[in-house]
Amino acid sequence: MKDYFFLENLTIVKTYPNRGLLLTKGRGVFLYDNKDNQYLDLGSNYGVNILGYHHPILNKFLTEQINKLINLHGSFSNETRAQAAYLIKKKTEELLGASYKVIFASSGSEAVDNAVKIGLYLSKRKKIIAFTDAYHGKTFLSVAITDSQKYKKGIPSLLEKYIVRVKFNDIIDLERKFQNDVGVVVLELIQGDGGINIVDKLFVEKIFEIAKKKKAIVIIDEIQTGIGRTGKFFASEFFKVTPEILLLGKGLAGGIPASAILIKNNLADQLYQGLQTSTFGGNPLAAAGILAVFETINDKFLDNVNDTGYYFFNKLKKLRSKIIKNVRGKGLMIGVQVREDLRDKILKEMQTNRIIALPARNDVVRFLPPLILTKKILDQHFEKIVKSFLKFDNV
């Protein structure tokens, strides 16, 4: 058999950490390696595979679309894309009480980048408020508004003079720094990569209050929190806010690359032709993935996210361990803060125990399982999770 570790090592630029696993197949909430070992996937590829693997509805929609048409530029109309956009629009009207139009893109960073561009265009200003511990991606602009320095070592800070960094959940800092030259504010309602930090309701309300007064555009980045992850379809529902721009990505098309920039109707109508296009944006295959996701996520599906999430959270909360400092999260977006020097060791131990979890910040073990995870499956594997934490209790 070919050594694919070697082949990747030889051919792919090493910008990713290497987990040392060769995964070849997925079924339900499980992933399988090249030796057919089974792993419980509690990461869903950073929150993407929300329907798990080999989901019958997703497979059906994708296969049907593959047999029709895979890619089509946005200058030509397509029935699958039109339906996907309509479903997104309908959902926002139903759940958020506001009406949006959609620009499709292919990745989260692409959505963030273009949303900021559009927000600055609309506001006719240059400054961007972003928060401590924020994560918005790795393109030049999205990494600039991302807080963590470890992602931008040696990269010239051309954009930094336009970025106002406000302390997350600090209203005084917000009021002080939110000046009239701020055009956009970019916020995650629950910070993901930054460590699963939930925004305070009062802080969100203050952002919207000042933004309204100063006519700045609020962009809510729901790339990680959206599409059911937190137990609501949009995390924005918890806060009863309707941002001018709302971003979706990750699980939007169940694993096919897709993201969406939702812009309130009145603002969407101010944009000009050519302002934003992309070759793959709104391609019919991704649109078919979106249809499958919307077909699948109903109230019963979200009840499972809430039930399983609550159950998982409480089981983690009850763990008695000296190295666990905090457990945070909502729905199936959960972070366990541990001693910083042990975090990677715990992740490695979990992997040895055939559990895949993710890192966040420097000291958080992050769980973003497929949203089809059940309490029963969790129960069957929970001992392995416990063991992976407790192994380091006396280190």
Ligand SMILES: Cc1ncc(COP(=O)(O)O)c(C=O)c1O
């Ligand atoms: C909140 C948030 N915004 C943006 C991104 C960037 O998305 P992508 O990796 O698809 O570019 C991520 C990815 O983790 C994210 O969590």
